[in-house]
Amino acid sequence: MTSLELTLFFLLAAVLGVVIFRSFKLPPMLGYLAVGAVIGPHMLGMVQRSERIQHLAEFGVVFLMFVIGLEFSLPKLRTMKRHVFGLGLLQVLATMMLSTLIILGIRWVMPSVWHFSWQGAVALSGVLAMSSTAIVVKLMAERLELDTEYGKRVMGVLLFQDLAVVPLLVLIPALAANDDDLGMELLLALLKAVGLIAILLTGGQHVMKRWLFTVARRKSSELFMLNILLITLGLAWLTEQAGLSLALGAFIAGMLISETPYKYQVESDIKPFHDLLLGLFFITIGMMLDWHEVVLHWEWVLALVTVPVLFKLCVVWGLAYILGASNGVALRTGLYLAQAGEFGFVLLNLSLHNKLVPAPLFNAILASMVLSMIATPFIIMYSKDIVLRLAASEWMSESLQMTSIARQSMGQKGHVIICGYGRTGQSLARMLDKESIPHIALDLDPDRVRKASAAGEAVVYGDASRAQALTAAGLSRASAVVLTFLDVPLALHVLDQLRKLAPQIPVVVRTQDDRNLDALRAAGAAEVVPEAIEGSLMLAGHALALVGVPMRRVLRTVQQQREQRYRLLRGYFRGANEELQDDDSEYEKLETLVLAEGLQCLGQVVDDIRPLLDRFDVHLVSVRRASGASLSPRGDLILEPGDTLVLSGKQVDLAEVEDALCH
Numbered sequence: 187m188t189s190l191e192l193t194l195f196f197l198l199a200a201v202l203g204v205v206i207f208r209s210f211k212l213p214p215m216l217g218y219l220a221v222g223a224v225i226g227p228h229m230l231g232m233v234q235r236s237e238r239i240q241h242l243a244e245f246g247v248v249f250l251m252f253v254i255g256l257e258f259s260l261p262k263l264r265t266m267k268r269h270v271f272g273l274g275l276l277q278v279l280a281t282m283m284l285s286t287l288i289i290l291g292i293r294w295v296m297p298s299v300w301h302f303s304w305q306g307a308v309a310l311s312g313v314l315a316m317s318s319t320a321i322v323v324k325l326m327a328e329r330l331e332l333d334t335e336y337g338k339r340v341m342g343v344l345l346f347q348d349l350a351v352v353p354l355l356v357l358i359p360a361l362a363a364n365d366d367d368l369g370m371e372l373l374l375a376l377l378k379a380v381g382l383i384a385i386l387l388t389g390g391q392h393v394m395k396r397w398l399f400t401v402a403r404r405k406s407s408e409l410f411m412l413n414i415l416l417i418t419l420g421l422a423w424l425t426e427q428a429g430l431s432l433a434l435g436a437f438i439a440g441m442l443i444s445e446t447p448y449k450y451q452v453e454s455d456i457k458p459f460h461d462l463l464l465g466l467f468f469i470t471i472g473m474m475l476d477w478h479e480v481v482l483h484w485e486w487v488l489a490l491v492t493v494p495v496l497f498k499l500c501v502v503w504g505l506a507y508i509l510g511a512s513n514g515v516a517l518r519t520g521l522y523l524a525q526a527g528e529f530g531f532v533l534l535n536l537s538l539h540n541k542l543v544p545a546p547l548f549n550a551i552l553a554s555m556v557l558s559m560i561a562t563p564f565i566i567m568y569s570k571d572i573v574l575r576l577a578a579s580e581w582m583s584e585s586l587q588m589t590s591i592a593r594q595s596m597g598q599k600g601h602v603i604i605c606g607y608g609r610t611g612q613s614l615a616r617m618l619d620k621e622s623i624p625h626i627a628l629d630l631d632p633d634r635v636r637k638a639s640a641a642g643e644a645v646v647y648g649d650a651s652r653a654q655a656l657t658a659a660g661l662s663r664a665s666a667v668v669l670t671f672l673d674v675p676l677a678l679h680v681l682d683q684l685r686k687l688a689p690q691i692p693v694v695v696r697t698q699d700d701r702n703l704d705a706l707r708a709a710g711a712a713e714v715v716p717e718a719i720e721g722s723l724m725l726a727g728h729a730l731a732l733v734g735v736p737m738r739r740v741l742r743t744v745q746q747q748r749e750q751r752y753r754l755l756r757g758y759f760r761g762a763n764e765e766l767q768d769d770d771s772e773y774e775k776l777e778t779l780v781l782a783e784g785l786q787c788l789g790q791v792v793d794d795i796r797p798l799l800d801r802f803d804v805h806l807v808s809v810r811r812a813s814g815a816s817l818s819p820r821g822d823l824i825l826e827p828g829d830t831l832v833l834s835g836k837q838v839d840l841a842e843v844e845d846a847l848c849h
Contacts, residue, residue, distance in 0.1 A: 195233065199225050200465055212563060213321045215528060218465045219556050222472020229477055244432060245419075247532050249456065250464050251433040252418050254348050255440020256453060269342025270349075276505050277343050277523070278350045281498060282311040288497075301544045305361040309537040310551070312354045314494055316527035318559055319344045325566050326522070327675075333630050334649065336518040339506055343523055351529045355434050358533060362540035378428050394442040402448060411455050417443070418456075433532070471531050471552070479549040486547075490554035495561075499524040514577040521569045525562040526555035591628070594646045595660035598624045603659050605650035605680060606670040607634060610696060614668060615643065626659050651676060653683050661688050669695045672717075674702045681709040700774060723747055776807065777840045779831045779847065787847050793821040795847065804835035804843045 199221045207217035225232040289307040293300045302310070322340060323332075331337040356376070363370075394417075401413045418439045425435030443452050480487050499520040506516035534551065537543045543551070565572075595601065602618055604611045607629035618625045628648035629635050638645045648655040650669070661667070667684060669677050677695050684693055692712035697703065699718040706714045723744055730740045781788060787795055792806065799806055806819040812828030831847075833840055 192233070195225075196466065196469065200469065204465075212560065213318075213324065214465070215318075215320055215468055216556070216560055218468035219472040219475075222469035223475045223477065224472075226473030226475070228473075228475065233473065244467075247433050247464075247467055248418065248422050248436040249459055250467075250528070250532075251351070252436040252440040252456065253453070254351070255437040255442075256444050256449060256456075257440075266338070266342045266345065269339050270346045272342075273339055273502075273505055273509055273519075274343040274346025276509075277502055278315045278346060280501050280505060281315040282308070284501065285311040285314045285494075285497070301547070303542070306537070306542040306544070309358050309361055309533070309540075309542040312350075312358065313526075313530045313533045313537065313551075313555075314498070315350065316347055316530040316533065317344060317498075317523040318525055318527040318562065319348060320528055321525070321559060321562050322522055322566075325563060329566070335511065335630070335632070336515045336522065339511065339515070339519045340522045343502070343519075347527065347529065351532070352434060352437055354533055355536070358536050358542065359540055362542060390438075390442050391445050395446045398443070398446050398448050407455075410451070414443075414452055414456060415459075468528075468531070471535065472556075474535075474548070475552050475556070476549045477553075479546075480553045483550055486550040487553045487557070490550055491557045491561075494526075494554070495524045495558050514573045517573050517577050518569050521565055521572060524565065525558040527559075530555055589658075591626075591646045591648050591655055591658035592660075594644060595626045595658070595663075598626065598660055599663045600665040601625050601660065601663070603628070603650075603656070603661065603664050603667045604670060605667065607631075607638060607645045608670060611668075611670040612638070612643075614670065615645075628655060628659060651679050651683065653687060656680075656683060656687060661691065664688070664691055667691055667693045669693065672696065672698050674706070677706060677711075678709050681706070681711060685710045774834060774836060775840065777833050777835075777844075779833060779844055781825060781827060781829045781831065781847075783827050785848060788825055788827055790825055791821060792819050792823045792825070795825075796821070798843060798846055799833075802835065802839040802842050804833050804839050807832040807834050 200218060203217035203221035204214045205217075207214060207220070224230055227233070286304070286307045289300075289302055289310060290304060293302050293307075322344065326332050326337055326340065332341065356378075360374075398413070401410055404410075418436055421439040422432040422435035425438070426432050443449060501520075502523050503516050503520035506519045507513060511519065531552075534543065534548075534555070538545070538548055601624035602614075604614055604625055604627040607615075607627040611627055611629070615625055615627060625644055627638075627643070627645040628650045629645055630647065630649055632647060635645055635647045646659075648659065650656065656667075661684070669680055671677070674697060677697070681693060681695070684691065689710070693710060694713045694715065695706050695711040697706065697714055697716050700716045703714050703716060727740050727744050730743070731737055792809070796806075809817045809819050809823060809825070810830040810832065811817065811826070817823060833843065835843070
């Protein structure tokens with residue numbers, strides 16, 4: 187194939203693989219692996235591994251490490267330090283030490299089959315220590331489990347595993363040295379890594395911030411993107427020249443940029459490259475899988491799937507329990523972290539390249555890792571049933587939790603249920619106390635619940651997304667429910683529960699802005715309070731009062747805007763350099779449309795185009811004449827050449843209206 191034909195074939199295969207796997211609600215990563223196995227030299231033989239493909243795949247690892255470095259945050263580490271440097275550190279160390287001993291023990295028992303040196307055992311133990319951040323985080327986010335007790339522990343372990351990859355990338359190539367030179371090679375690699383990182387992080391942060399500021403001032407998105415690619419690949423090349431890995435340099439580049447104000451812009455710019463090249467990396471990993479060897483040695487594959495999964499499950503379960511988690515939370519944490527991870531493929535590939543993993547065993551190990559990741563969604567899906575079956579105390583723990591909530595709400599009637607007891611929830615509780623209105627708050631932060639309840643406040647540990655917790659909080663007797671958190675998917679889930687359990691009870695929802703205002707109201711919210719717009723409304727009210735507008739008129743204006751669902755304030759003109767959001771298409775914007783000569787709508791009145799605007803849910807804010815006069819869009823206003831229509835609506839709807847009016 188030519189380069190173009192090869193590229194098109196890879197893209198077609200990747201699209202088909204991802205579509206098929208996503209239709210079964212499986213992660214795209216598994217689709218890439220399956221595609222690589224099918225089209226690779228060991229199955230259909232449609233594509234052979236080549237040096238060109240391998241180089242592109244290496245760039246996928248580079249951008250993966252760059253994104254990990256970009257997400258590296260010292261404040262984030264501090265808030266999660268108990269789980270990151272407690273459970274996470276112990277999980278990696280315990281898994282590596284125990285698995286190294288087990289691998290060497292198997293070699294001693296079966297030396298003719300299990301050809302592992304102690305260096306290879308250490309390298310493979312690093313592979314085994316990794317879990318899949320991509321799969322687990324996505325599944326937990328979809329199941330709204332990130333803020334649960336086991337969710338926080340799982341995230342802490344995954345974060346430490348991501349950090350542990352960095353020293354492993356230095357360690358594995360050094361382990362490939364001769365036994366006589368091994369100590370010197372390890373020391374040299376360590377000194378190089380520490381020296382390079384120290385130089386880059388001490389002076390590099392200041393230089394990076396000034397350089398990105400200089401580039402951003404040119405206001406060129408192309409220049410900014412080229413600069414990010416230059417920094418990422420340049421530092422990767424620098425670490426490779428120092429005898430370290432490309433991925434280490436990319437990680438450092440991400441760390442340097444994470445401390446600048448341009449972090450989020452870089453994340454959105456780099457995402458297409460990261461996803462595309464990482465997908466190519468997983469395809470090349472799949473191409474390495476020889477299914478003939480897997481079928482021939484199926485018993486090895488089966489053993490390498492079940493034993494490591496059960497081993498990691500027991501290690502994490504035991505460590506979490508020792509560190510203070512309940513038996514059920516510890517077991518569920520182990521279930522979520524038992525599979526292989528995407529970084530495991532990176533380390534396994536590096537180990538094979540350095541001849542630390544025997545080639546005959548590579549296919550069995552690779553196949554077992556893929557199968558364990560395929561099993562992960564199903565393990566997580568049935569994790570609750572597994573926990574209730576294996577952890578007898580979990581039933582008692584749940585019962586005690588519901589009893590605690592019920593005891594707090596017992597005897598209350600007409601009370602307010604506050605879901606989330608952060609700063610907003612606590613402020614609301616104080617206002618309710620001032621008016622002698624009873625209330626009960628549910629929160630998932632045990633430290634916050636412990637401190638607040640010790641101070642005599644009506645807060646209990648409970649998950650507001652669970653119907654049992656809401657029922658125990660006296661939902662049937664409550665006068666209102668207030669959702670104080672900013673997580674929109676979680677709010678929609680709670681609204682769905684409330685609509686089933688008590689549709690007559692009004693619900694007030696807090697949100698960041700007006701992006702999801704209509705969706706939340708459609709889901710059953712009686713009132714939605716968008717913080718950004720309420721802040722703007724309060725600011726405008728204070729300004730009007732200060733310039734002499736009577737307070738009665740100010741209060742009437744503010745109330746009118748609330749009754750009209752903030753119609754005057756919804757949408758705004760976006761700047762060229764303003765950061766885009768993932769769901770930007772759902773955000774209401776302001777756009778201007780100049781009516782040029784020859785358009786069919788000229789000569790019509792505003793009422794004539796109103797059906798078109800209503801069909802696409804677009805609001806006509808005002809009409810500005812060519813003379814500069816700004817007019818209210820009354821129904822009998824005639825549209826004239828040179829008029830500028832100020833429209834408010836979602837991006838797609840605005841484009842449809844503009845297309846209809848201009849053709």
